[in-house]
Amino acid sequence: MALKVGLVGMKGIGATHAAAYKEDSLGELVAVCDAVTDRATGAAEKYGVRHYPSVRAMLESEPDIDIVDVTTGGIENGSWHCEPAMEALEAGKHVLVEKPLSSDVLEARAMVAKAREKNVYLGCNLNHYFTPPAERAEQYMKDGKIGELVYCLTKMGFQGGAPESYKAPGSFKIKDWPYFHLKAFLSHPLSVMRHFCGDVMQVQAFLNRPGFRRAAGDTMLTTASVHLRFANDTVGYLLSQRGDASYGLGGWWSVEVGGTHGTFCIENCIEKVSFWKAPDKRGPGLPGQYEPGASEAPEVTSSGTVDFGQTFARRIHAFLEDITNKVPPDQIRASGRDALAALEYTYAIIESYEQGGALVRPHPLPPLRTDPSVLLD
Numbered sequence: 001m002a003l004k005v006g007l008v009g010m011k012g013i014g015a016t017h018a019a020a021y022k023e024d025s026l027g028e029l030v031a032v033c034d035a036v037t038d039r040a041t042g043a044a045e046k047y048g049v050r051h052y053p054s055v056r057a058m059l060e061s062e063p064d065i066d067i068v069d070v071t072t073g074g075i076e077n078g079s080w081h082c083e084p085a086m087e088a089l090e091a092g093k094h095v096l097v098e099k100p101l102s103s104d105v106l107e108a109r110a111m112v113a114k115a116r117e118k119n120v121y122l123g124c125n126l127n128h129y130f131t132p133p134a135e136r137a138e139q140y141m142k143d144g145k146i147g148e149l150v151y152c153l154t155k156m157g158f159q160g161g162a163p164e165s166y167k168a169p170g171s172f173k174i175k176d177w178p179y180f181h182l183k184a185f186l187s188h189p190l191s192v193m194r195h196f197c198g199d200v201m202q203v204q205a206f207l208n209r210p211g212f213r214r215a216a217g218d219t220m221l222t223t224a225s226v227h228l229r230f231a232n233d234t235v236g237y238l239l240s241q242r243g244d245a246s247y248g249l250g251g252w253w254s255v256e257v258g259g260t261h262g263t264f265c266i267e268n269c270i271e272k273v274s275f276w277k278a279p280d281k282r283g284p285g286l287p288g289q290y291e292p293g294a295s296e297a298p299e300v301t302s303s304g305t306v307d308f309g310q311t312f313a314r315r316i317h318a319f320l321e322d323i324t325n326k327v328p329p330d331q332i333r334a335s336g337r338d339a340l341a342a343l344e345y346t347y348a349i350i351e352s353y354e355q356g357g358a359l360v361r362p363h364p365l366p367p368l369r370t371d372p373s374v375l376l377d
């Protein structure tokens, strides 16, 4: 039977989530809510469901709801996530939250703890790795075609402003929040890097913004250059910028993971993945053997689309699937804990910047639940 969904926050991204549920046989959108009445009534009419002004009112009238999907935004795109999510978790509902889990790491830790206490599913819309290229890349790793991981190189941009006509953002969510870009956006690259390479043990960051932003009085730090060391000793580098420079190789979004047996690179998030097999038994590096332009062509797998919008429906389907299949709460894809990890790394990046580029160890994550029976044999 389809899981009943109540959606909170019916502005831009709420509509994207609603459309995904409407197309998915594992979920049934039954109610929407928004503190702004027109948004709630407009969405209710559009999707043919009931509407409410708050989570509390929605859950009082719709006790059968299984999942509350929180697509509110707020300051730094995350200050309105905790309150509705906690109300839903407290009521024993499964919760999907847009990223970042919260703009405040203390709130995010509390949300993960509450989901564990209530033994319900908490997921986050870390949608960037719910793509055919990411799945193909995972398969390369599982098949041993990457080998021991050596490095992870990530570049992720965003739409920026034209320098000549640039005006600083006036929205209360963005204006005078220097870490807006980091908190609102870095969940994506950091969660993708962790998805492929595991937990991060140390970060070191340099942050900046270009002169045209300074001249316009914009305080937001839009360029992030981040070194990472993963727990498995893979090294990583993340370059995130808010569209201030034009994109180079890989487009607006590229992740390259290099290993002892091969290397893959995903470009433009959903567009394609290329795979380079290590040349021969002598190991990956033998530059002198190639004439210019004669290096072996990679195996390229294109998805046939550049439509980033598809990542939402794919990620939402995975959440519905994990709940339907009763996957243990700690093991669902893109869990609240996974989103907390990305936020802990973001806070470590900010701390490193504030200490002039110091090496920072991110705050540890809550331990995963383990089944004691695994210790018996």
Ligand SMILES: NC(=O)c1ccc[n+]([C@@H]2O[C@H](COP(=O)([O-])OP(=O)(O)OC[C@H]3O[C@@H](n4cnc5c(N)ncnc54)[C@H](O)[C@@H]3O)[C@@H](O)[C@H]2O)c1
Residues within 6 Å of the ligand: 008, 009, 010, 011, 012, 013, 014, 033, 034, 035, 036, 039, 053, 054, 055, 071, 072, 073, 074, 077, 078, 080, 083, 084, 098, 099, 100, 125, 126, 127, 184
């Ligand atoms: N995953 C992605 O690729 C992606 C892309 C863009 C945006 N986002 C995320 O989507 C979220 C929403 O973005 P947006 O621009 O649509 O948000 P927004 O802040 O513009 O709108 C949020 C809506 O929620 C309503 N709201 C806030 N608190 C509420 C509450 N407690 N109860 C009921 N209604 C409430 C507001 O009235 C508003 O209509 C953000 O967290 C953002 O980071 C994710």
